[in-house]
Amino acid sequence: MKVNGVVYPTPADPRRLLSDHLRHDLGLTGTHVGCEHGVCGCCTVLLDGAPVRSCLLLAVQAEGHEVTTIEGLASDAAPLHPVQQAFHECHGLQCGFCTPGFVLSVVGLLAQHPNPTPEQVDEGIAGNLCRCTGYASIRRAVHRAAELSQK
C-alpha cells in the first residue's frame, strides 16, 4: 500500500487495524483513535481520495490502495493546506484530537462540493464528533476553506 506517496509492505498480522498500522507500525500518530467502532471519525483518512474510517478497515484491506493521512496534506516545510489554514483562522480546533479526522473529511467534502451550501457542510462533517468546539467554528472553517481553495 501507498501511504502519503510512499510504498510500504503489507503488515504480516492479518488482524491489525489500518488505524493501528498507521499509528504504531508507520509512526503516523496524527491519525487518532477515539472509539474504535466507527462513530467518532477521529481516525478518518483518505483512501484513494475518499474519507474512510481507518478503525473499520484492516490494514491488509488497504493493499493496492493509496492512503493519505493528516501528515500527507502538507509537508513540514510547506504552508498549511487550505483546509488546515481555515481551521486555524476560524478557531476550528481546541484540543486537536478530532481535528485530523475533521480536516480529512473536509478535504473529501470540498472535493465533491467545492462551494458547499450550509446543508452540505453539515452533512459533510456529520460523521465526525467534536467535544470541544460546538461545531460552529468548524462550519465557519469549511466555508473559509472553500474560499482559500479557490484562490
Place this chain on the structure above:
Amino acid sequence: MTTRWFGARVQRVEDDRLLRGHGRFTDDIDDGALESCLVRSPYAHARIRSIDVTAARAMPGVIAVYTAAELPFGQTDLPILIPHPNLTHGRTQRCLASEVVRYVGEAVAFVVAESRCLAEDAAEMVEVDYEPLPVVITPESAARAEHLVHDDVPGNVAAEMIQEAGSVEAALAASPRRKRLHFRFERGAACPMEARAVWARWSTSERRLTVYDSTQSPTSIRGGLAVLFGLPESSVEVIAPDVGGGFGPKIMLFYPDELLVPFAAMQLGRPVKWTEDRQEHFTAVNQERGQVHEVEVGFDDEGKLLALDVDFVHDAGAYTPYGIILPIITAGQVPGPYRVPNYRVRFRDVYTNATPTSPYRGAGRPHACFVMERTLDRIAAELALDRAEVRRRNLIQPDQFPYEVGVAWQDGNAVVYDSGNYPVLLEKALANLGPRPGGDHVGMGLGMYVEGTGVGPYEGAHVQVLVSGKVVAATGIPSQGQAHATVWAQIVADELGVDVADVEVTGGDTRRFPWGVGTFASRGAVTAGNAMAVAAGMVAEKARQIAADHLEVDPADLELVGGKVQVKGSPDRGIALAAVAVLANPVRYAFGGGTEAATQFTARPRPGPPLHEGEQPGLEATGYYSPPASTWAAGCHTCYVRVDPQTFRLEILKYVVVHDCGRVINPLVVEGQIEGGVAQGIGGAFYERLHYDSEGQLRNASFMEFLMPYATEIPAIEIDHIETPSPLNPLGVKGAGEAGVIPVGAVLASAIEEALGVPITEMPLSPLKLFELVKTRS
C-alpha cells in the same frame, strides 16, 4: 507597554502542530513500551470468591499479571482527595479489588504483554469467581437503603450537610404563597474524544520515574507517586502532553492505571503503557450530575422570593474519592444571581453501585441552575407573570457587591460574589433574542446563572528571557484544548513588551514547573494567568534594574517595548532585551549568543561582586498567585425552539448567550469555550443519557447508543459579552470554561415546556421522554 495583546483576538499558537498531525498525545508515545489491559468487573455489586490468573499468565506474549495480592499497596485504600468534616463515611476503592466490587468496570486484575492484543487475549483468560450481591442504582433507592453499597455505611449516606442563611421556617410560614417542587437530574458523561492513557518508564541507573498521563493534574500525580513509591519528588516527573479534552474527569487521582502502569514499569524494567478503549471509558471514568431535589419556595404576589428550602440527594456512585465537592457546589450555587433572603439547603451524599462521581464541566452547577430557574418559571406561571419579569424583580443589583449568599463554598470560604451586573445580562439577552418566530409548538427559553470560578489554592509560573531574546514560560497546569499556550503568551508578551510569537509556553510538565494544582473549575485564567503576570512582571522589573545600571538611568524611567528596554520617550536610548538577558548572567566563559558581553573583562563595571547580595543570575523569575476567594462569572442564555408534535424532534431556532467573565484575555478563545460548552449542554439536555438498568449495567456504553451530538444537532450560538472586572485579582479576570454548559438544561426545559405545554421537571429529555410526558398528560 505599547502593544496590548491582552484582550486581542489572537489566533492560537498551538494550532500549527495539531493541524499537521504533530500533536503528541499520550498514546502516541511508544519507545518500545509493553502494553497492558485491565480486567474489570462485569457486576455492579459482587463478592469476589477467587481470582485465578494461571491460564492468563501462560498465554503467549504475557509478561505479568497482577492482582491485589501482587501489589505492595494492594490493601491500601486510595486517598480521599478532599476530606471534609461532614464526610463522615467516606470510602474509596483499592487499586485492584480483591474482596468486593461495587460498580461495573471496577478494576480487578492488570495484564502486561508484548502488545495490547495479547494483553486483551490474556485478560479474557483471567478467571474471577463472583457472588452477585443486591444492586443499588438510583439515588432514590440508595436513600431508601433497602440494600447497602458498603456494609459499614448505614443508610448508604456518605455525608449529610445542612446550611441555613436567614430563617427559612419562619419566612415560609409568613410567605403569602408557597410551592413544593420536585426536580430530578440524571447522570451525564464528559466523553472527551481522547480516552485516558498512561505511559511510564523507570530508569534504574538514574533512579528516575517518568510518566506521561492524560491527566488534568500532573503535579498532583507526581506528588502521589512519590509518596506511594517512597521516592523524592525530584525523582518523579509527570507530563501531561497534548490532552484530547478533559472536562473534569481526567483529574481523578488515582485511577488504578495511574498507579499500575508506573508500578509495572518499575517492576519490569521496561516502559509500560496503557490506553483505555471507549467501552471501558464509559464505566471506568467518573461521571456526574445524578441528583434528586425537593424544593419549597415562599414568595409574594409580586413574584419576589422570600424563602427557599432545598433538600437534595446526590448520587455519589460507589466511592467518594472526590469528597463532597459536588453537592457543596450545588448547595452554594442554587440561589444564582437572585436575592434569596432566607435559604436553607440540606443534602445527603449517597452511595450507589455505579461509577464514582467527580466534577464534569459544570460540576454541581447545571443541576443547581435547573432547580432555581425551574422554580422561577413556576412562580411566573402561578402569578401569570412574564418569566423575564420574575427574574428582573429578584436579581441582585449592581450596587450590592460584594454579595454574600450565606452558605459555604468549595474552597472553604463563604460564597461571596465579587462583582457583576446581572440586570444588564438579562436585558441584553432578551434584546439579542429578538422577536418570536411564527408557527406552532415554538417555545422561548430563558435561564441565568452565576459560576464560582478561579478557586485556589494557587498556581505558579516561571518566565525567562533567553539570550536570544525569546521568552520561555512554564506553569504546572496542563491544557486540554483551552489555548493556554496562546493566552499565557499574551499576558507575558504585554509585561515584557515582546511579540506573542516570541513567547513559548509549556504547561503540565513537572520537569519545567513542578508546583501547582491542576486545570479544573474554570480556574486557569485566574490562577495561572495571574501567576504568569506576576512572574513576567518580576522579570520586567529585573530587566529594568539591569538596564538602568547599564544605561546609567533611573529604572523608573525605563519601559519595555518592542523587545527593548528603553528610556521612556527616547527609543534611541535603550538596550535589547536579549542583551539584558546576557548581562543578567555574569559569565567567566563566553559560550556564544553574545555572552562575551558579560565576561569579567567586558561587562560594565559596577562596584561590588558581579552578583550583589540577593541577586540571582538569569533574566528569569518564578511567581505565584493565590486567590483570596473565588471570582464569580455570570451569564444569561435565551433561545427559541420548535418541537415537532409528532416526532418530538427538537429544533433550536435561535440560541443567545450573554456572558461576563470579567476582563477577556482573548475573545476568540472565550467564544470557543462558550460555543463548546453550550453544545455539551445541549447534548446533556436532550441526546445523551446514561442508561443504567436495574442490575447496574450501563446499556449504552458506546457512541452508537450514547448519542453525542454531531454538527447536525448543534445550532449557531450568538454570543455577546459584558465585562465587570474582578476586584480580586490584578488582571481582573474570571473563569470561562464551564459557563456555556451550566444553564442549558434549564433554558431548554423552559422552552420545551412552553412549546409543548407539559411541565418539565427532569433532565435529560429525549423525543421518547417528551412523547411519554405528552401522552401521560392527555
